[in-house]
Amino acid sequence: MKKTKKIGALYTWLPYFGLVCVLTLIYIGNVHKAEKKIRQINDLHKEIEELRREYIAIKQQSMYDGTLYQVGKKVEGLELAESVKIPKKIAP
Amino acid sequence: MPGLTMKNELLLRVYLVLLAFFLFAFFIGWRIVKISVIERDQWIAKKEKRYMEWRPVKTQRGSIYADDGESLLATSVEFFEIRMDPFAPSKKDFYENIDGLSASLAEFPGGKTASEWKNVIVSARNAYIQKKKGGTRNLLIAKEVDHVGLERLKKMPLFNLGQYRGGMIKRKIYVREKPYRELASRTIGIHRDQNQVGLENSFDHLLKGEEKKMKMRFIPPDLWVSVYDPTDYQIIKGADLVTNINIPLQDVVHNELREGILAHQATGGTAVLMDVNTGKVVAISNLTLAKNGSVGEYKNYAIAEKSEPGSTFKTASVLALLEDGYATSQSIVDFSFGKKKFYGLWMYDSNNHGYAKSTLKEAFEISSNVGIASAMDEAYNKTKKWSEFSKRLRQFGLAQKTGIEIEGEPDPYVKDPVKNRKDWYNTTIPWMSHGYELSMTPLQLLTFYNAIANDGLLMKPYLVKEIRKDGKVLRKFKPESKGRIASKENIDIVQSMMEGVVERGTGHQLKSDRYRFAGKTGTTKVNYDKGERNYNASFAGFWPVDNPRYSMIVVIYGLKGSVYYGNQVAGPVFKRIMDWTHTLENGTTVVNVDNPEGVGKYRGAVHGFDDDFEKIFKGVSVSYRGEGRWVRGDAEGYNVVRSDPAKISTSVIPDVSGMGLRDAVYVLENLGMKVRVEGVGKVGRQSIRPGIPIDKQEIVLHLN
Numbered sequence: 001m002k003k004t005k006k007i008g009a010l011y012t013w014l015p016y017f018g019l020v021c022v023l024t025l026i027y028i029g030n031v032h033k034a035e036k037k038i039r040q041i042n043d044l045h046k047e048i049e050e051l052r053r054e055y056i057a058i059k060q061q062s063m064y065d066g067t068l069y070q071v072g073k074k075v076e077g078l079e080l081a082e083s084v085k086i087p088k089k090i091a092p
Numbered sequence: 093m094p095g096l097t098m099k100n101e102l103l104l105r106v107y108l109v110l111l112a113f114f115l116f117a118f119f120i121g122w123r124i125v126k127i128s129v130i131e132r133d134q135w136i137a138k139k140e141k142r143y144m145e146w147r148p149v150k151t152q153r154g155s156i157y158a159d160d161g162e163s164l165l166a167t168s169v170e171f172f173e174i175r176m177d178p179f180a181p182s183k184k185d186f187y188e189n190i191d192g193l194s195a196s197l198a199e200f201p202g203g204k205t206a207s208e209w210k211n212v213i214v215s216a217r218n219a220y221i222q223k224k225k226g227g228t229r230n231l232l233i234a235k236e237v238d239h240v241g242l243e244r245l246k247k248m249p250l251f252n253l254g255q256y257r258g259g260m261i262k263r264k265i266y267v268r269e270k271p272y273r274e275l276a277s278r279t280i281g282i283h284r285d286q287n288q289v290g291l292e293n294s295f296d297h298l299l300k301g302e303e304k305k306m307k308m309r310f311i312p313p314d315l316w317v318s319v320y321d322p323t324d325y326q327i328i329k330g331a332d333l334v335t336n337i338n339i340p341l342q343d344v345v346h347n348e349l350r351e352g353i354l355a356h357q358a359t360g361g362t363a364v365l366m367d368v369n370t371g372k373v374v375a376i377s378n379l380t381l382a383k384n385g386s387v388g389e390y391k392n393y394a395i396a397e398k399s400e401p402g403s404t405f406k407t408a409s410v411l412a413l414l415e416d417g418y419a420t421s422q423s424i425v426d427f428s429f430g431k432k433k434f435y436g437l438w439m440y441d442s443n444n445h446g447y448a449k450s451t452l453k454e455a456f457e458i459s460s461n462v463g464i465a466s467a468m469d470e471a472y473n474k475t476k477k478w479s480e481f482s483k484r485l486r487q488f489g490l491a492q493k494t495g496i497e498i499e500g501e502p503d504p505y506v507k508d509p510v511k512n513r514k515d516w517y518n519t520t521i522p523w524m525s526h527g528y529e530l531s532m533t534p535l536q537l538l539t540f541y542n543a544i545a546n547d548g549l550l551m552k553p554y555l556v557k558e559i560r561k562d563g564k565v566l567r568k569f570k571p572e573s574k575g576r577i578a579s580k581e582n583i584d585i586v587q588s589m590m591e592g593v594v595e596r597g598t599g600h601q602l603k604s605d606r607y608r609f610a611g612k613t614g615t616t617k618v619n620y621d622k623g624e625r626n627y628n629a630s631f632a633g634f635w636p637v638d639n640p641r642y643s644m645i646v647v648i649y650g651l652k653g654s655v656y657y658g659n660q661v662a663g664p665v666f667k668r669i670m671d672w673t674h675t676l677e678n679g680t681t682v683v684n685v686d687n688p689e690g691v692g693k694y695r696g697a698v699h700g701f702d703d704d705f706e707k708i709f710k711g712v713s714v715s716y717r718g719e720g721r722w723v724r725g726d727a728e729g730y731n732v733v734r735s736d737p738a739k740i741s742t743s744v745i746p747d748v749s750g751m752g753l754r755d756a757v758y759v760l761e762n763l764g765m766k767v768r769v770e771g772v773g774k775v776g777r778q779s780i781r782p783g784i785p786i787d788k789q790e791i792v793l794h795l796n
Contacts, residue, residue, distance in 0.1 A: 037323065038317055038322050039311075045325050052169070060271035063272065063339075067339065067340075067343045068343050069347040
């Protein structure tokens with residue numbers, strides 16, 4: 001009689017025990033998932049940096065090439081001269 | 093019995109297994125107790141030590157911008173520095189892959205051949221093993237490698253074996269880039285660990301941002317994250333500077349100064365352009381001619397180089413005379429035919445004017461040393477009123493630093509009759525009056541000229557107008573006035589004298605028919621006691637005469653050739669910069685649509701052969717869309733030209749207006765017509781209207 005009662009008690013606690021196990025698994029899985037996300041965030045930041053670098057490199061070139069004297073150098077052979085006339089802008 | 097034995101044996105086995113289980117369980121239980129209770133503190137300490145750390149948060153240095161707040165003058169970009177530990181790979185790995193690695197590295201920008209690479213790496217490894225000099229576990233492979241280059245390196249033999257077996261070491265570095273390269277480079281400055289210069293140095297504490305440490309957790313193998321919020325990617329950004337540098341003007345100043353230095357093979361030069369009303373430095377160039385013939389920014393002459401100003405200082409002498417009431421512009425002064433002895437020392441004028449006497453105004457305009465010195469000698473020297481002159485110089489702001497943001501500005505050397513009594517001679521006033529026996533920086537002198545242009549109000553020159561962080565303005569710098577230097581009446585007189593220099597004086601060949609400007613030439617003999625030929629040429633002035641907007645000084649150093657006068661060397665540079673400034677600054681003149689003066693002339697200006705236009709526009713990076721062989725186009729937006737096919741029929745007379753002469757003649761003569769031309773330029777009007785059938789007529793083209 002006593003023995004069955006004890007086993008019965010074990011049975012009543014078993015679902016809770018199972019629940020704790022499942023929760024622990026979820027917890028561990030979650031930690032891994034979080035770490036993965038953190039890595040992803042980090043990688044994206046690296047990508048941002050890389051794109052920023054590329055952007056600056058391109059912008060740098062275009063800004064420099066767009067200056068008066070660089071344009072002048074580029075069109076040197078085309079028999080074009082810099083105009084010293086003041087450009088006129090038509091009012092809207 | 094045998095059954096019993098079997099049962100007993102079975103039981104025995106079960107108990108044995110059970111015992112093993114219990115022992116194991118007990119062992120685990122014991123470990124749990126040991127780790128979590130007995131050794132608890134020790135393990136926590138270990139974890140804190142290895143996996144938890146107070147680490148500095150990554151910082152990113154702020155950028156420096158031009159006056160538009162967008163054009164980058166200096167910014168930090170992330171790169172990698174690649175090193176190698178030649179000792180890390182095993183002997184087998186190393187010698188199997190070294191040839192492949194060397195060959196791959198030779199293709200990588202670095203300038204070494206495969207055998208050179210192999211030699212360097214192998215000897216570094218061997219020397220390390222034998223503990224000889226030159227052995228290293230940190231051999232530099234490449235500096236400033238970007239992500240693309242990094243991926244390439246990772247795939248190379250040996251390096252592709254992984255971080256530990258391959259021996260590749262990467263380190264993240266930030267490289268400071270200047271998109272406009274040499275433009276104002278010395279003033280923007282250099283960012284490095286020691287001896288920083290320029291704005292990078294003066295505003296270092298703001299640019300680098302605050303240093304912060306944060307408790308971080310380690311996630312193997314290579315990640316550190318914040319303990320409190322692991323998803324928070326922390327990076328501290330430094331503040332950004334917005335300067336007053338205007339790129340188009342800076343570009344002009346830089347290149348014209350460069351041309352001037354190259355044309356005369358000077359050792360160097362400087363030009364500073366200042367906004368008259370505010371004291372903003374809008375362009376500043378400091379160029380040195382290197383031995384190899386290249387010109388670059390190596391030294392900040394404008395701010396840090398003190399020298400004798402020469403004749404450009406006469407402006408201060410004249411203003412002092414006027415302020416003290418010792419002379420008017422019409423006062424008669426002694427010229428002595430350009431040659432006079434002052435207290436035993438001869439003084440000469442550089443040009444042969446042949447005057448015995450003339451006005452002070454004339455003395456200034458033709459830059460007569462004798463004339464100015466005579467007037468000054470009468471006023472301050474013979475009467476021993478030296479300190480009155482000295483006081484005026486202090487009032488003009490010439491005896492003090494300008495207070496510009498850049499470190500290294502020296503105090504001007506202006507003799508004081510009391511403090512420098514020992515060095516004060518009878519000849520001091522005559523020689524000081526035309527810019528000798530004293531020295532100052534170009535910027536210090538420009539500040540004085542700027543005050544004259546600004547109707548007497550002395551402005552503090554400044555380079556930085558704003559400090560920004562994350563797009564918000566942290567601090568704004570306003571123009572700062574240091575008070576009046578002289579009365580409005582006397583300033584007006586000096587202004588008109590300076591205009592006289594350009595109208596009829598030493599600078600008359602610089603005169604422009606498009607605008608009026610004023611200035612003063614200067615030529616200084618350097619090392620006159622050594623007897624070698626060495627001059628500095630300078631020109632200081634402002635533009636335009638009515639309501640001045642910019643003041644500027646140009647100084648060109650170390651002229652050893654036959655051309656060395658201020659009006660021949662510095663003047664033309666000044667003039668060309670002003671030409672461009674005039675064009676750039678007035679570029680927004682608005683033409684009234686109701687009376688579009690001169691606009692009609694330019695209609696259809698783009699008319700001609702398609703291939704020609706494509707070539708031209710490609711050359712200037714303007715996007716161009718053309719259709720057909722002959723096109724007529726219009727500007728579309730800021731930098732796009734759109735064109736439509738122009739109909740050139742073979743049976744009727746075409747419309748050639750707007751074409752260049754070459755194109756028009758080509759088109760018409762191909763149609764069998766005779767062409768006669770009047771005037772120059774592009775085709776404005778044609779004698780036979782378009783659309784009339786062709787019959788070998790003669791056509792007259794009026795060009796405009």
